[in-house]
Amino acid sequence: MDPVPQHDDLIAEVEAHGGWVNRDAFGLSQFPGMGFGAVAKADLPAQTSLFRIPLTHLLTPFTSHLRRHLSETEWESLGDGWARLILVMMWETERGSESQWYRYLAAMPRTFDTPMFWAAEELEELRGTDIQDRVGKTEAETTYHSLLAPIIMAHPDLFPPGAGNFSLASYHLQGSRILSRSFTIPASRAGQSQDASSVSSKDDEEEDEVAVMVPMADMLNAAYEMDNARLYANDGDEENEITDHGADPDSYTMTTSRSISKGDQIYNTYASPPNSELLRKYGHVDAIPLDDATLALLEAEEVGEWPFGNPGDQVEIQGDEVVRAVLSHRGSSAAADSAGEELMTERIDWWLEEGQDDAFALSFSEEVDEGLVPFTRLLLYDDEWLRAARKGKLPRNIVDQTVAEVLHAAIVSRQSKYCNDLQHDLDIIKAGSASQRRRNAAVVRAGEKRVLKVAMRAVRRKAVADGVPGGKRKSENLDSAGEKIQRTK
CATH class of the missing domain: 3.90.1410.10 (set domain protein methyltransferase, domain 1)
Known part of the structure; x- marks a missing residue:
């Protein structure tokens, strides 16, 4: 992995405009399948400063003339x-x-x-x-x-x-x-x-x-759970301040967040992006061996002969899909009635004003998105809505039989957007004859469909955990929020 002269020029340009590069620790090299990236030129302990970029060398609408x-x-x-x-x-x-x-x-x-x-x-x-x-x-x-x-x-x-x-x-x-x-x-x-x-x-x-645009900083590649360096603002904040090598307060410093061995790649990864985001932003997908915890969430036919993918995959359920499922459950007349939609709009507006999102991320998890159930209950139950509006509190995260049916319908609606089933995608991936773009798209679809199947089972498990088998209410003396109903005398 020999440095390329073009990138030596890039380092020299940074230094010529007030930046600093730790040439003994940091280099730029070609990595198979990833293009150029950063490499550790020595064993690096955590908190090693790699380079510093002054604010005047950031490429922004305001630093250009x-x-x-x-x-x-x-x-x-x-x-x-x-x-x-x-x-x-x-x-x-x-x-x-x-x-x-x-x-x-x-x-x-x-x-x-x-x-x-x-x-x-x-x-x-x-x-x-x-x-x-x-x-x-x-x-x-x-x-x-x-x-x-x-x-x-x-x-x-x-x-x-x-x-x-x-x-x-x-x-x-x-x-x-x-x-x-x-x-x-x-x-x-x-x-x-x-x-x-x-x-x-x-x-x-x-x-x-x-x-x-931050010169040098964007040369670091991103990969799932491989983050080992972070960009810090030298702004006087004690939590962010980097004092090595006379750091200018008007600058940014890339610093190792954990130890890195000589010859290893230096990554700057924020969160764990799903394949849909990797493909949209970078044009590639992650297809790594799935860990045991992720595989345990999948049925054998969902894994097939391809136990790979991205453990960070997600699928969003939009609020309007939940709304349609709720209106359908309330009856066909309600679904067609503008009054029903107005009722939903009032509740959704309240939800958003409380700082909540109306899109819910499903993932490889045994848990249901923490906002999805309260949102569904808010739309579904009048008493939940009245209590929320009166007390300013979100509905409880409880799945009963009705909520489970609505969430099931919303997930099925999300699944119906694909043209083919999971097996179709796995066949494309395994065949190896598809173009890279077609294969990448199949990898994204397969990951999302797996997540939806996991989410469906998570809803069923939570319904059982939150109530007796069949999702019946725990007590006839509990309302839809699970609170005691006072008897009238």
Whole structure:
């Protein structure tokens, strides 16, 4: 794993702009199946500083000089999303060696295998998955044509006509780089001035955050439960402060979070992303041997001849699927009656105002999502709703027979979105003759379908645990919340 000269230049660029790299500990190398990544050049104990990037070398909408060349109206028209950063990255790429991020931009991937770049027939392989409605290609292209293109055409001196760096294809490339490699930090640390108009009058309101590119930091790959380094803000906070090597308070430092052996890869992984997110952001999936705890949750036919996958896989049950299941249970007339929908809307609004989510993540777990059952009871039972509205308390996390039936219907509804069954996906994976994209899609589908089957059994187990067999109420003197009903005299 010899270092590549291009990446030596990247290290030199960081150092030339006020950064620091621990060259004795940290290197960049090629890793099979993962592209370039970071490698430990020596045995590293935990809390070893690897490199430091000053705030002035972060690539953000505010550290680039592009803003100076646009009118305030043009700049504000780009909004607070990614449009500003994408345009900045397009412009800095066109500037070539004149840009302070020249080596950094040159070291970034030039191609992606994410669904954003798939053909329409390939995207059909993702039907039913959590990715299907999150690719966002149409919305992204609308943003390009409505926000960026007018500014690009109005400034041929800044954005030369015919230059490939300002095309729709380049827009997708830079957007994919942001999706897969950006960090989110407070706007003030990204170089955005905090004037009176941008600072809230509320002392307890959190500062806005923005997506930025952190040179060097995004060279570290991510893998399931392989995290061994973290990026710390040197902001004076005792919990985050890194004092090694004269750390500038206006900087970020990558530090090992546990010991790493010489030659091992250095990973920076946050959470344990499911395959749907890995494919959407990075264009690959994890297919590792499933641990015993995960395999124990699956039936033999669900494992088949492929005991692999991603233990972090998840499937979201949207609130509207629960609503449809509740309305169906309340009767066909209620499902068709706008009054029934209005009733649900009032309860959902209350739920959201309480800071709760209306999407529920199912996973490889014996437990049901802690919000899904209370949400279902809120919609299902009038007495639960009245108590919640009166006392401001969420319904209890109890599954009775009726709740179990509603959740079963919601999960079945989620399963029905796929075009084929689990065995179909396992056959594609095992055959080995499918294209990489088709196989990756099958891996995502298989993981999600396995999770849904596990969730179905988890609901049944909780129904038994929370009541007598059959899900009957424990006592005729308990209401739907499980509280005692006072007898009238």
